[in-house]
Amino acid sequence: MFKLGRKEGFGIFIGADGDTYRGSWSSDWKHGYGHKRYVNGGLYVGLWKRNVQDGHGRYIWNNGNEYIGEWKKGVILGHGVLIWANKNNYNGEWENWVPKGDEVFTWADGSCYVGRRNKDLNQMKGAFYPLNGNNNCENLIITMMESSSDGEEFSEDLNLGI
Structure with a gap:
């Protein structure tokens, strides 16, 4: 969905690198709840703020390891659980x-x-x-x-x- 030429609301975006984002947008930023599947096989499901993971989220690596917990400005920060395969x-x-x-x-x-x-x-x-x-x-x-x-x-x- 677009508003004044910018991504706004719910939408799906496939980047030039092949990564796919499906979720909320605000003023062209990934913002709110969304899923991002990376070309390397990783998957992030959770909250976004201004294009980076921010809030509660879950990341699953292609080797089966997963992290569930808090993110801040795109990095793991706060309480969380890392579960190995x-x-x-x-x-x-x-x-x-x-x-x-x-x-x-x-x-x-x-x-x-x-x-x-x-x-x-x-x-x-x-x-x-x-x-x-x-x-x-x-x-x-x-x-x-x-x-x-x-x-x-x-x-x-x-x-x-x-």
Whole structure:
């Protein structure tokens, strides 16, 4: 749809590079809710602001990995979950595409790490919970997050070299 020669409202656009956008437009900008399928096989579904991802969205890579969470000015920023094709997942805070802050990493077997990552990305504080049949990481995560909200920090230092 066009208004005064500009894309406005709902529409579909196929770029010269083959990427396809289907969604809301405002004054020639991708703006509002939309889907963009990239030639490389990636897919973004979510909110846009002035031509970039901004707000809640989901990106699926062609290898099966996916991110669901917050975006700001085209970058992953805020809370989100990265799920690998092998079912491992990271649930936590992001800053410019990098994990930072409170986090939970769960392996496909159900084992999990609950903790916090500071400015030095190799320094983490937290605890690892192997799957042993007696614990449920989901319950541990809820309990740990509730207990950490009272100001206590995790005490075990881990240097994982990530």
